[in-house]
Amino acid sequence: MFKELGFQLYTMREYIKNPEICDVALGKVKALGYTECHGACMEDKPYLFDLLKKHGILLTGNHYDLNLIKADPEKVLEKHAECGAKTIGTGAMWGDTARDYDKLMEYIEDFNNLAETCSKYGFKLTYHNHSFEFTRIKGYKTIMDVLYENLNPSTTSFVLDTCWVAAGGHDVIDWMEKLKGRIDILHLKDLYMKYDQNRVVPADTEIGNGSLNWDKIMAKAEEIGVKYYCVEQDTCEYDSIKSLGMSAEFLKKYMA
Numbered sequence: 001m002f003k004e005l006g007f008q009l010y011t012m013r014e015y016i017k018n019p020e021i022c023d024v025a026l027g028k029v030k031a032l033g034y035t036e037c038h039g040a041c042m043e044d045k046p047y048l049f050d051l052l053k054k055h056g057i058l059l060t061g062n063h064y065d066l067n068l069i070k071a072d073p074e075k076v077l078e079k080h081a082e083c084g085a086k087t088i089g090t091g092a093m094w095g096d097t098a099r100d101y102d103k104l105m106e107y108i109e110d111f112n113n114l115a116e117t118c119s120k121y122g123f124k125l126t127y128h129n130h131s132f133e134f135t136r137i138k139g140y141k142t143i144m145d146v147l148y149e150n151l152n153p154s155t156t157s158f159v160l161d162t163c164w165v166a167a168g169g170h171d172v173i174d175w176m177e178k179l180k181g182r183i184d185i186l187h188l189k190d191l192y193m194k195y196d197q198n199r200v201v202p203a204d205t206e207i208g209n210g211s212l213n214w215d216k217i218m219a220k221a222e223e224i225g226v227k228y229y230c231v232e233q234d235t236c237e238y239d240s241i242k243s244l245g246m247s248a249e250f251l252k253k254y255m256a
Contacts, residue, residue: 001256002222005248006036006060008187008232009048012240013040019047023054028241030055032248038159038185038230039063039083040091049083060228061087061126061159061185069114077121087184088118089126089159092133101138101146108150115155124184127151128159131202134168144168148178157182161232162212163189167202172212173220180224187232188217188247204233206243208250218254 007029009016015025022045039062042048052059062085069076069088080088097107115125133144147158160183165172176183190210194203207214221229231251236243 001254002218002226002229003256004035004058004229005033005251005255006038006058006185006228006230007034007244008038008040008230009042010040010063011231011233011236011244014240016041016045016048019051022048023051025241026051026055026057029244030057032241032245033252034231034244034248036060036228036230038187038228038232039085043068059083059085060230061085061089063089063091063128066090066093066111066114070110073114073117077118077123080123081121086123087126087157087159088123089128091128092130098132098135098143099137104137104143104146105150108147111156112150112152115152119155124155124157126157126159126185128187129161129164129168131164131168134165134170142168144170144175153182157184159183159185159187159230161187161189162217163187163191163202163204163210166191166212173216176217176220176224183221183224183226185228185230186221186226187230188251189232189234190214190247204235205237206233206250207231207247209246214250214254218251 016022036058038060097103118125134142137143158179162172165175190205190207190212192205192210193200231247
Protein backbone atom coordinates (compact mmCIF):
# COMPACT_ATOMS: atom_id res chain seq x y z
CA MET A 1 0.00 0.00 0.00
CA PHE A 2 1.20 3.53 -0.69
CA LYS A 3 0.98 6.59 1.57
CA GLU A 4 1.05 9.70 -0.64
CA LEU A 5 -1.21 10.44 -3.61
CA GLY A 6 -0.21 12.85 -6.34
CA PHE A 7 -1.87 14.52 -9.32
CA GLN A 8 -0.61 15.83 -12.64
CA LEU A 9 -0.98 19.59 -12.77
CA TYR A 10 -2.05 19.38 -16.43
CA THR A 11 -5.33 17.82 -15.25
CA MET A 12 -6.44 21.13 -13.69
CA ARG A 13 -4.82 23.41 -16.26
CA GLU A 14 -7.91 25.64 -16.47
CA TYR A 15 -7.38 26.59 -12.81
CA ILE A 16 -3.74 27.63 -12.96
CA LYS A 17 -4.01 30.61 -15.30
CA ASN A 18 -3.83 33.16 -12.50
CA PRO A 19 -2.58 32.94 -8.90
CA GLU A 20 -5.86 33.81 -7.16
CA ILE A 21 -7.90 31.04 -8.82
CA CYS A 22 -4.99 28.62 -8.56
CA ASP A 23 -4.65 29.26 -4.82
CA VAL A 24 -8.30 28.33 -4.17
CA ALA A 25 -8.15 25.31 -6.51
CA LEU A 26 -5.03 23.86 -4.90
CA GLY A 27 -6.67 24.20 -1.50
CA LYS A 28 -9.59 22.11 -2.77
CA VAL A 29 -7.29 19.48 -4.28
CA LYS A 30 -5.30 19.21 -1.05
CA ALA A 31 -8.58 18.68 0.84
CA LEU A 32 -9.32 15.73 -1.45
CA GLY A 33 -6.22 13.99 -0.13
CA TYR A 34 -3.60 14.92 -2.68
CA THR A 35 -0.22 15.65 -1.10
CA GLU A 36 2.04 15.44 -4.18
CA CYS A 37 2.08 17.03 -7.61
CA HIS A 38 3.77 16.23 -10.92
CA GLY A 39 4.24 19.54 -12.67
CA ALA A 40 3.54 20.83 -16.17
CA CYS A 41 2.76 24.23 -17.70
CA MET A 42 4.90 25.91 -15.03
CA GLU A 43 7.60 27.71 -17.02
CA ASP A 44 5.68 31.00 -17.31
CA LYS A 45 3.86 30.69 -13.97
CA PRO A 46 6.45 31.06 -11.21
CA TYR A 47 3.71 31.55 -8.61
CA LEU A 48 2.85 27.84 -8.91
CA PHE A 49 5.95 26.81 -6.95
CA ASP A 50 5.04 29.09 -4.04
CA LEU A 51 1.39 28.03 -4.01
CA LEU A 52 2.28 24.33 -3.94
CA LYS A 53 4.51 24.99 -0.93
CA LYS A 54 1.78 27.07 0.72
CA HIS A 55 -0.65 24.15 0.54
CA GLY A 56 1.92 21.55 1.58
CA ILE A 57 1.94 19.78 -1.77
CA LEU A 58 5.29 18.23 -2.70
CA LEU A 59 6.47 18.72 -6.28
CA THR A 60 7.81 15.32 -7.38
CA GLY A 61 8.88 16.28 -10.90
CA ASN A 62 8.18 18.68 -13.73
CA HIS A 63 7.68 18.47 -17.49
CA TYR A 64 9.44 20.85 -19.85
CA ASP A 65 9.64 21.22 -23.60
CA LEU A 66 12.70 19.16 -24.52
CA ASN A 67 13.85 21.91 -26.89
CA LEU A 68 13.83 24.33 -23.95
CA ILE A 69 16.17 22.06 -22.00
CA LYS A 70 18.38 21.56 -25.05
CA ALA A 71 18.64 25.29 -25.73
CA ASP A 72 20.12 26.12 -22.33
CA PRO A 73 20.37 23.03 -20.12
CA GLU A 74 22.41 24.67 -17.36
CA LYS A 75 19.87 27.48 -16.93
CA VAL A 76 16.87 25.11 -16.89
CA LEU A 77 18.53 22.63 -14.54
CA GLU A 78 19.63 25.32 -12.11
CA LYS A 79 16.07 26.64 -12.03
CA HIS A 80 14.66 23.14 -11.64
CA ALA A 81 16.98 22.50 -8.69
CA GLU A 82 15.17 25.25 -6.78
CA CYS A 83 11.92 23.23 -6.73
CA GLY A 84 13.55 20.26 -4.98
CA ALA A 85 12.23 17.58 -7.37
CA LYS A 86 14.63 14.86 -8.48
CA THR A 87 12.98 14.11 -11.81
CA ILE A 88 12.81 16.36 -14.83
CA GLY A 89 11.13 15.28 -18.01
CA THR A 90 9.23 15.81 -21.20
CA GLY A 91 5.65 14.96 -22.09
CA ALA A 92 6.43 13.09 -25.31
CA MET A 93 8.14 13.28 -28.68
CA TRP A 94 6.17 14.82 -31.51
CA GLY A 95 6.16 15.16 -35.29
CA ASP A 96 8.32 13.13 -37.62
CA THR A 97 10.34 11.63 -34.78
CA ALA A 98 7.52 9.17 -34.18
CA ARG A 99 7.37 8.16 -37.84
CA ASP A 100 11.01 7.89 -38.89
CA TYR A 101 13.36 5.36 -37.29
CA ASP A 102 16.53 7.37 -37.99
CA LYS A 103 14.99 10.49 -36.43
CA LEU A 104 13.87 8.42 -33.47
CA MET A 105 17.44 7.25 -32.92
CA GLU A 106 18.65 10.87 -33.14
CA TYR A 107 16.04 11.81 -30.55
CA ILE A 108 17.23 9.02 -28.25
CA GLU A 109 20.85 10.11 -28.64
CA ASP A 110 19.88 13.69 -27.71
CA PHE A 111 17.79 12.40 -24.81
CA ASN A 112 20.63 10.29 -23.43
CA ASN A 113 23.10 13.17 -23.76
CA LEU A 114 20.72 15.51 -21.91
CA ALA A 115 20.13 12.84 -19.29
CA GLU A 116 23.86 12.67 -18.67
CA THR A 117 23.88 16.43 -18.04
CA CYS A 118 20.82 16.11 -15.78
CA SER A 119 22.55 13.38 -13.77
CA LYS A 120 25.32 15.82 -12.81
CA TYR A 121 22.63 17.78 -10.94
CA GLY A 122 21.27 14.60 -9.33
CA PHE A 123 18.23 14.40 -11.62
CA LYS A 124 16.81 11.68 -13.83
CA LEU A 125 15.38 12.64 -17.20
CA THR A 126 11.94 11.06 -17.62
CA TYR A 127 9.94 10.08 -20.69
CA HIS A 128 6.12 10.02 -20.56
CA ASN A 129 4.37 7.70 -22.98
CA HIS A 130 1.13 8.11 -24.89
CA SER A 131 -0.48 5.47 -27.09
CA PHE A 132 1.43 6.28 -30.29
CA GLU A 133 4.65 4.80 -28.88
CA PHE A 134 3.05 1.40 -29.38
CA THR A 135 2.94 1.78 -33.16
CA ARG A 136 5.52 -0.22 -35.13
CA ILE A 137 8.50 1.71 -36.43
CA LYS A 138 10.99 -0.98 -37.49
CA GLY A 139 9.70 -4.38 -38.44
CA TYR A 140 7.77 -5.71 -35.47
CA LYS A 141 9.40 -3.30 -33.03
CA THR A 142 7.35 -0.48 -31.61
CA ILE A 143 8.64 2.97 -30.66
CA MET A 144 8.28 1.89 -27.04
CA ASP A 145 10.47 -1.17 -27.69
CA VAL A 146 13.17 1.07 -29.15
CA LEU A 147 12.98 3.49 -26.22
CA TYR A 148 13.18 0.61 -23.76
CA GLU A 149 16.22 -0.86 -25.51
CA ASN A 150 18.16 2.36 -26.06
CA LEU A 151 17.43 4.86 -23.29
CA ASN A 152 20.14 4.70 -20.63
CA PRO A 153 18.55 3.10 -17.53
CA SER A 154 21.16 4.71 -15.29
CA THR A 155 20.22 8.29 -16.16
CA THR A 156 16.65 8.06 -17.50
CA SER A 157 13.33 6.71 -16.29
CA PHE A 158 9.79 6.36 -17.56
CA VAL A 159 6.62 8.09 -16.46
CA LEU A 160 4.43 5.16 -17.45
CA ASP A 161 0.84 6.11 -18.24
CA THR A 162 -1.53 3.22 -17.56
CA CYS A 163 -4.34 4.39 -19.83
CA TRP A 164 -2.18 4.99 -22.87
CA VAL A 165 -0.40 1.64 -22.57
CA ALA A 166 -3.81 -0.05 -22.75
CA ALA A 167 -5.02 2.32 -25.49
CA GLY A 168 -1.95 1.31 -27.50
CA GLY A 169 -3.13 -2.30 -27.38
CA HIS A 170 -0.61 -3.51 -24.80
CA ASP A 171 -0.83 -5.01 -21.33
CA VAL A 172 -0.16 -2.54 -18.51
CA ILE A 173 1.14 -5.22 -16.13
CA ASP A 174 3.54 -6.61 -18.74
CA TRP A 175 5.07 -3.18 -19.31
CA MET A 176 5.28 -2.41 -15.62
CA GLU A 177 7.19 -5.65 -15.11
CA LYS A 178 9.39 -4.97 -18.14
CA LEU A 179 10.27 -1.50 -16.80
CA LYS A 180 10.89 -2.70 -13.25
CA GLY A 181 13.32 -0.29 -11.62
CA ARG A 182 12.78 2.28 -14.37
CA ILE A 183 9.43 3.80 -13.31
CA ASP A 184 9.82 6.57 -10.74
CA ILE A 185 6.41 8.10 -11.45
CA LEU A 186 3.32 6.11 -12.43
CA HIS A 187 0.50 8.05 -14.08
CA LEU A 188 -2.82 6.59 -12.98
CA LYS A 189 -5.51 6.97 -15.59
CA ASP A 190 -8.43 4.68 -16.47
CA LEU A 191 -9.65 3.71 -19.94
CA TYR A 192 -13.02 3.32 -21.60
CA MET A 193 -14.25 3.13 -25.20
CA LYS A 194 -16.47 5.78 -26.77
CA TYR A 195 -17.93 6.76 -30.11
CA ASP A 196 -16.18 9.59 -31.93
CA GLN A 197 -17.51 10.44 -35.40
CA ASN A 198 -18.88 6.90 -35.91
CA ARG A 199 -15.64 5.29 -34.77
CA VAL A 200 -15.04 3.52 -31.47
CA VAL A 201 -11.92 4.99 -29.84
CA PRO A 202 -10.21 4.73 -26.44
CA ALA A 203 -10.55 7.61 -24.00
CA ASP A 204 -9.42 8.38 -20.46
CA THR A 205 -11.65 8.52 -17.42
CA GLU A 206 -11.55 8.64 -13.62
CA ILE A 207 -9.89 5.77 -11.78
CA GLY A 208 -12.47 3.03 -11.25
CA ASN A 209 -14.79 4.22 -14.02
CA GLY A 210 -13.04 2.33 -16.80
CA SER A 211 -11.85 -1.15 -17.70
CA LEU A 212 -8.35 -1.36 -16.17
CA ASN A 213 -7.68 -3.88 -13.39
CA TRP A 214 -6.57 -1.65 -10.54
CA ASP A 215 -6.07 -4.45 -8.01
CA LYS A 216 -3.36 -5.90 -10.26
CA ILE A 217 -1.90 -2.53 -11.29
CA MET A 218 -1.51 -1.27 -7.73
CA ALA A 219 -0.08 -4.58 -6.50
CA LYS A 220 2.47 -4.59 -9.32
CA ALA A 221 3.37 -0.95 -8.67
CA GLU A 222 4.22 -1.75 -5.08
CA GLU A 223 6.15 -4.85 -6.12
CA ILE A 224 8.38 -3.02 -8.60
CA GLY A 225 9.06 -0.04 -6.34
CA VAL A 226 7.17 2.84 -7.94
CA LYS A 227 8.08 6.00 -6.01
CA TYR A 228 5.24 8.37 -6.90
CA TYR A 229 1.59 7.67 -7.73
CA CYS A 230 0.09 10.41 -9.84
CA VAL A 231 -3.52 10.73 -11.06
CA GLU A 232 -3.82 12.36 -14.46
CA GLN A 233 -6.67 13.03 -16.86
CA ASP A 234 -6.10 14.63 -20.22
CA THR A 235 -9.83 15.31 -20.56
CA CYS A 236 -12.52 15.38 -17.90
CA GLU A 237 -16.19 14.66 -18.42
CA TYR A 238 -16.84 16.68 -15.27
CA ASP A 239 -15.03 19.60 -13.71
CA SER A 240 -11.40 18.53 -13.25
CA ILE A 241 -11.44 18.96 -9.46
CA LYS A 242 -14.55 16.77 -9.23
CA SER A 243 -12.84 14.16 -11.41
CA LEU A 244 -9.74 14.24 -9.21
CA GLY A 245 -12.01 13.71 -6.22
CA MET A 246 -13.64 10.66 -7.80
CA SER A 247 -10.24 9.09 -8.50
CA ALA A 248 -8.95 9.89 -5.01
CA GLU A 249 -12.00 8.28 -3.42
CA PHE A 250 -11.52 5.08 -5.42
CA LEU A 251 -7.80 4.86 -4.63
CA LYS A 252 -8.26 5.16 -0.85
CA LYS A 253 -8.49 1.38 -0.50
CA TYR A 254 -4.91 1.02 -1.76
CA MET A 255 -3.46 3.57 0.66
CA ALA A 256 -1.93 2.88 4.04
